[in-house]
Amino acid sequence: SQTIHQWPATLVQPVGSPLSLECTVEGTSNPNLYWYRQAAGRGLQLLFYSVGIGQISSEVPQNLSASRPQDRQFILSSKKLLLSDSGFYLCAWSEGLGELFFGEGSRLTVL
């Protein structure tokens, strides 16, 4: 069966520090991969999606970036975090046009 792993689960970082969140999917090939952000009490905002290795589509201008170095690995990064980057980050995958499956999330607090 397919599983999705996302880490770290919790992160507290100072303003201006770098960020790296990692997500891996097991049990499937060539998944569509997504990064969403959920601000406190808010909805799920699509940040990036990828339909293949090295293919990244960005949905919102921001100081975050995403990379897909391997078929089932998706990384969210920042060179310098802002206070507004705080939130709950969710990685997700889908197979073709099927259901989205979410990871357990990474809670980022920028101080």
Place this chain on the structure above:
Amino acid sequence: GENVEQHPSTLSVQEGDSAVIKCTYSDSASNYFPWYKQELGKRPQLIIDIRSNVGEKKDQRIAVTLNKTAKHFSLHITETQPEDSAVYFCAARGGGGFKTIFGAGTRLFVKA
């Protein structure tokens, strides 16, 4: 691009009553409409979905209706139970097929 609006933002019902959450979408090419439930501190999980060639779908106490002409879709929960308390998100996936855009969420409280 697609925009999804969801109402109400908060809904409080008595146990056993029905709950209805409504969403509208902007992209007439959207063809897939999932609903997710997120319990406190957990990941969102799919509870029901509907495709644009169907007007209604039911799964036990949960039903979803879709009006393509008006670009409206709704979630209906009957005989609510305290364990139904959670945040519910509607979403729409556009004609391009890869982007699922979510509404802002509805926090449902079911009072025992």
